[in-house]
Amino acid sequence: MAEADTRDAPDESLYFYQDERDAKCPFAPPPGLRALNDKGPVTRGRIWDGSTPWLVTGHAAQRAILSDPRVSSDDKRPGFPYPNRAMAETAPHHPLTIFNADGADHTRIRRMMTRPFTRPRMEALRPDIQRFTDELIDRMLAGPKPVNLVTALSLPLPSLMICALLGVPYEDHDFFQEHASFATRSDKTADDDRRASEALGGYLAGLLQKKMAEPADDVLSDFAARIKEGDLTLPEATLLSMILLIAGHETSATMITLGTALLLENPGEIARLREVEDTRDAAGAVEEILRYLTVAMFGQRRIASEDFEFEGAQIKAGDGIVVPLPAGNWDPEAFPEPEKLDLTRKANHHHAFGWGIHQCLGQQLARIELQVVYGTLYRRVPTLRLAVDRDELAFRPADALAFGISELPVTW
Amino acid sequence: MKVVVDEEKCVAAGQCVAAAMDVFDQREDDGIVVLLDENPPAELAEDVRNAAAVCPALAIRLVE
Numbered sequence: 449m450a451e452a453d454t455r456d457a458p459d460e461s462l463y464f465y466q467d468e469r470d471a472k473c474p475f476a477p478p479p480g481l482r483a484l485n486d487k488g489p490v491t492r493g494r495i496w497d498g499s500t501p502w503l504v505t506g507h508a509a510q511r512a513i514l515s516d517p518r519v520s521s522d523d524k525r526p527g528f529p530y531p532n533r534a535m536a537e538t539a540p541h542h543p544l545t546i547f548n549a550d551g552a553d554h555t556r557i558r559r560m561m562t563r564p565f566t567r568p569r570m571e572a573l574r575p576d577i578q579r580f581t582d583e584l585i586d587r588m589l590a591g592p593k594p595v596n597l598v599t600a601l602s603l604p605l606p607s608l609m610i611c612a613l614l615g616v617p618y619e620d621h622d623f624f625q626e627h628a629s630f631a632t633r634s635d636k637t638a639d640d641d642r643r644a645s646e647a648l649g650g651y652l653a654g655l656l657q658k659k660m661a662e663p664a665d666d667v668l669s670d671f672a673a674r675i676k677e678g679d680l681t682l683p684e685a686t687l688l689s690m691i692l693l694i695a696g697h698e699t700s701a702t703m704i705t706l707g708t709a710l711l712l713e714n715p716g717e718i719a720r721l722r723e724v725e726d727t728r729d730a731a732g733a734v735e736e737i738l739r740y741l742t743v744a745m746f747g748q749r750r751i752a753s754e755d756f757e758f759e760g761a762q763i764k765a766g767d768g769i770v771v772p773l774p775a776g777n778w779d780p781e782a783f784p785e786p787e788k789l790d791l792t793r794k795a796n797h798h799h800a801f802g803w804g805i806h807q808c809l810g811q812q813l814a815r816i817e818l819q820v821v822y823g824t825l826y827r828r829v830p831t832l833r834l835a836v837d838r839d840e841l842a843f844r845p846a847d848a849l850a851f852g853i854s855e856l857p858v859t860w
Numbered sequence: 861m862k863v864v865v866d867e868e869k870c871v872a873a874g875q876c877v878a879a880a881m882d883v884f885d886q887r888e889d890d891g892i893v894v895l896l897d898e899n900p901p902a903e904l905a906e907d908v909r910n911a912a913a914v915c916p917a918l919a920i921r922l923v924e
Contacts, residue, residue, distance in 0.1 A: 515917075515918055555871075558871060558872070559872070559890045559891075559892075562871075562872035562890050562891035562892075563888075563889060563890050563891055565872075565874070565891065566872065566874055566877070566886040566891040567874035567877035567878050567881075567886060568877065568885065568886060570874070731878075796875075796878075796879070796910070796914055797913060797914055801873075801916075802916070803916050804916055804917070805871045805916070805917050807871065807873050807916035807917075808873070809872075809873075811873060811874070811875075812873075812874040812878065815878070
């Protein structure tokens with residue numbers, strides 16, 4: 449680590465982020481990434497465009513770098529380590545959002561979006577989440593088997609919840625689920641990306657205009673009121689709505705699907721969840737499964753805004769910085785025996801939702817959805833099992849923005 | 861133990877409420893931290909330390 453600046457001479461021996469997982473341990477981070485934890489908390493790595501940003505892999509170092517004011521999220525700065533080509537190509541046109549704003553700009557935008565997602569509000573939704581979960585499980589049990597858990601439960605539940613919160617009609621779910629899943633794909637072009645956001649944007653702008661005329665008790669109506677007050681323009685409100693709708697879908701769905709696949713391989717651990725009487729008791733299990741899977745596998749992307757020394761590395765202004773969250777969550781210093789799924793582990797200091805001011809806005813909704821699902825599904829369907837061999841499961845490619853799978857055939 | 865919160869730094873992640881709901885709440889309007897008990901009792905000390913440790917914005921300071 450802390451080698452001289454390698455930007456001019458990319459070193460083929462540097463670790464390539466994002467490489468493949470070990471097919472025998474698909475739920476663990478790629479072996480090469482895990483090996484970086486032995487080298488030290490900061491190293492140089494290579495990414496898809498041949499550039500060699502810093503990789504911050506240690507848990508404590510991730511906290512420090514993601515809280516450091518000398519590090520920026522501004523994706524228009526030259527040298528920014530984009531996750532893929534489409535992001536690199538669209539970045540010059542990205543409006544300011546919670547993802548790429550720093551400091552006071554970030555605070556201003558984030559505070560317009562936080563109201564609907566507070567812990568007390570999400571806790572108050574627990575009975576609704578329970579009802580939706582029970583109904584989806586009833587329907588699954590009444591139908592033929594095997595079923596694809598993704599379409600039976602994993603995707604409909606977060607989708608129903610985010611629609612109810614935002615005030616988006618769930619009947620339109622085929623349309624926006626397709627666009628939401630598109631956002632996390634790696635094989636799209638900048639043109640595909642633009643077409644998908646235009647379609648979704650047009651749809652949401654129409655809904656916002658409707659809410660301006662007939663407000664209801666939902667987030668889109670909140671944004672509509674802000675448009676009337678002059679705090680937001682219609683395009684800004686459309687973008688905020690799009691971010692919430694997309695973010696509310698894929699990641700929670702993946703945690704339900706892959707969490708189930710992971711638990712089915714750990715009979716002792718799933719047995720604990722079959723005994724949960726109050727879904728609040730599944731809280732610790734949720735944190736450990738969040739840590740273990742860290743579905744936001746693409747890593748937080750940053751750029752240094754000045755020169756500074758960090759953990760022995762000489763970071764220069766304009767250096768790209770990538771923070772691979774799975775590495776921090778599998779750092780044995782923070783989580784001894786990280787490869788062991790231990791639902792009794794106190795794991796809530798994990799970085800599955802990121803760290804610093806950009807930490808996930810919807811994390812409390814995700815937590816309660818997962819507490820309800822993990823605390824209900826295995827108790828109600830104690831014989832639940834995979835309907836195919838684990839080796840047949842087709843996970844998303846390593847360069848997808850989020851770890852995931854589109855089909856999990858299960859039976860009981 | 862005395863708890864000090866920084867509303868300017870707070871990003872409304874809700875972590876403190878999840879960790880120690882008798883000590884922290886969130887403002888109705890924007891989710892910013894509300895301190896319910898500035899001198900929490902000893903039996904809540906561990907939860908409060910955990911709340912401070914998981915605040916992503918480092919907005920909670922403890923004076924032990």
